[in-house]
Amino acid sequence: MKQKKPWGGRFTKQTAASVETFTESVSFDWRLYQYDIEGSIAHANMLARCKLITEREKDVIVKGLKKILAEIEAGTFAFKESLEDVHMNIESALIARVGDAGKKLHTARSRNDQVALDLRLWTRNQAHEVTGLLKTLQREFVKKGKAFFGLIMPGFTHLQHAQPVLLSHYLLAYVEMFERDKERLQDCYVRLNRSPLGACALAGTTLPTDPVFTAKLLGFDGVCENSMDAVSDRDFCVEYAFCLSMIAMHLSRLAEEWIIWCNDEMKFIEISDAYCTGSSIMPQKKNPDVLELIRGKCGRVFGHLTSLLTLLKGLPLSYNRDMQEDKMAIFDAADTVRSTLSVLAELVANTNFHGERMMLACEKGFIDATALAEYLVKKGVPFRMAHEIVGKIVRECIRTQCRLMDLRLESFQAFSSVIEKDVFAVLGVENCIKNYKSYGSTSPGFVKKRIAYWEKKLSKG
Numbered sequence: 001m002k003q004k005k006p007w008g009g010r011f012t013k014q015t016a017a018s019v020e021t022f023t024e025s026v027s028f029d030w031r032l033y034q035y036d037i038e039g040s041i042a043h044a045n046m047l048a049r050c051k052l053i054t055e056r057e058k059d060v061i062v063k064g065l066k067k068i069l070a071e072i073e074a075g076t077f078a079f080k081e082s083l084e085d086v087h088m089n090i091e092s093a094l095i096a097r098v099g100d101a102g103k104k105l106h107t108a109r110s111r112n113d114q115v116a117l118d119l120r121l122w123t124r125n126q127a128h129e130v131t132g133l134l135k136t137l138q139r140e141f142v143k144k145g146k147a148f149f150g151l152i153m154p155g156f157t158h159l160q161h162a163q164p165v166l167l168s169h170y171l172l173a174y175v176e177m178f179e180r181d182k183e184r185l186q187d188c189y190v191r192l193n194r195s196p197l198g199a200c201a202l203a204g205t206t207l208p209t210d211p212v213f214t215a216k217l218l219g220f221d222g223v224c225e226n227s228m229d230a231v232s233d234r235d236f237c238v239e240y241a242f243c244l245s246m247i248a249m250h251l252s253r254l255a256e257e258w259i260i261w262c263n264d265e266m267k268f269i270e271i272s273d274a275y276c277t278g279s280s281i282m283p284q285k286k287n288p289d290v291l292e293l294i295r296g297k298c299g300r301v302f303g304h305l306t307s308l309l310t311l312l313k314g315l316p317l318s319y320n321r322d323m324q325e326d327k328m329a330i331f332d333a334a335d336t337v338r339s340t341l342s343v344l345a346e347l348v349a350n351t352n353f354h355g356e357r358m359m360l361a362c363e364k365g366f367i368d369a370t371a372l373a374e375y376l377v378k379k380g381v382p383f384r385m386a387h388e389i390v391g392k393i394v395r396e397c398i399r400t401q402c403r404l405m406d407l408r409l410e411s412f413q414a415f416s417s418v419i420e421k422d423v424f425a426v427l428g429v430e431n432c433i434k435n436y437k438s439y440g441s442t443s444p445g446f447v448k449k450r451i452a453y454w455e456k457k458l459s460k461g
Helices: 017-023 026-049 055-074 086-098 111-147 167-192 211-217 227-232 235-262 289-312 321-349 355-361 369-378 383-400 409-413 421-425 429-435 444-458
Strands: 152-157 160-166 269-271 351-353
Touching (some): 026 055, 026 321, 111 167, 111 227, 111 321, 152 429, 160 429, 167 444, 235 269, 235 321, 321 351
16 A cells, blocks of 8 residues: 555545656655754744644654654664655654654644755754864874974975975975865854744745744754745755865875875885775785775765756756755765765874985975075075076086085086075075075974964864
C-alpha cells in the first residue's frame, strides 16, 4: 500500500512510481535530521506558547521527536523514499507514534520554511566545524615555523628565484591566508544566522505566531524580514560555497607548491611515508598523492559553487522545486573541504624541511641582487639607475660564472664608483635576511614576533 501524501487531498491519482523515484530527496537530505528535529522542537514550543497547541500536546511531540532522534542516531530508524524527504519521514513517524498531537506540529509551518531553516542550521554548524579545522591547520604551520626558525630558502616570483626568505616567513604566509578564510566564514555567518521559520509557504500565516521566540530558541540573531525572500533565499549556500572554494583554492596552491618541492630536483621537503603512495610498476617511487588529490578536489568544490549559482540564476520568486538540488552540491563541497583540511593538518605535522637543500638553492639565481640595488640607493644612486647597474653586474657574473659575493671590489667599482668594501656586508643570503627592516618582511625579528603572535592567538578557544 502506498504512503498517503501530505498534499493528497487535491489529487485523484497516486503518484507514479517513476515520479517518486525521480523526486525523492531523502537519500541525501536525511543528513538534516538533527536540524529538522531541533527546529521542530522549537516550533512546538512556540505553538504551545501561542496557545495553538496545549502544553500536554507539546510535551508529547517533543518526547516523540527525541525518541526518533535517538533511533536515527542508533541506526534503527528506517527512512522511506516513498515519503520523499527527511521532513516527511520524521513527521510521518511522529504521527504514527503520538497520533493527533503529531498532526498538529505542522501548524503555521510549510516545508518551504522548514527546509530553509534546516539548511541554515546545518550550514551554521558546518561553518563552525570548518573554522575549527582551519585553526588546527594554522597551528601546525606555526609549530613548523617555530621548529625550523632560521632556515633560509629562495623566495620565488614567476617560479624563478627572487629573494631569500625565512622558511618560517613562508609558512606564516599560509597562516595569514587561512585567517582570511576564517574571517570570510565569520562574515558569511552574519547573513546566515537569520531564522526563516514563520514564513510558511511564502506569505506568512493568519495564525498568531511568534517567530522571534523560535529564532531565539534556535540561537539565531534575528528573523528574516520578508517571507517570500525567507523561503527562496539560498544566498547563504552560495556564499558558504564561495568560502569553501576560497579555502580549497588556498589548499590547492599549497599542494601544488609542495608537490614541486618533493621533486628530486628541489627536495625541499620530506613527507612521511604514511602520507605518500608508491607505484605499481616502479619500486623506487614515492608519490605525493595526497597533495595531488587536494589539488584535484579543488576543481570539484569550484564546480559546486558554479552549480549553485546556475541553479538559482533563473528562479522566479518564491520557492521552486529546483532548490532541492542545492543540498547535494553544498553537502559534497563541505565534505570535500572538511576531509581535505583534516588530512592536510596531519600531513603538515609529518613533514620535514631540508634546510641544506634550501640553502643550496639560494646559491642560484643571484637572489641577493635586490639587496645590492638597495645598497646603491643608500649611497645616493636613483633606484632606476641602481637597477640598471646591478643588472650589468649580474650579467658579468653570468659571463664569469660566479656569485655576486665572489666579485672583487675593483670589479664592482668598474660599474659604480660609489661601491665600497662595505658592499660585502649586504651580499649573501644570510646578510640579506639580517638586513631586512620593513614591517611585514622576512626580518628575523619581525617573523619571531609573528610566531609569538599566532601562538597566542591560536591558543584561545
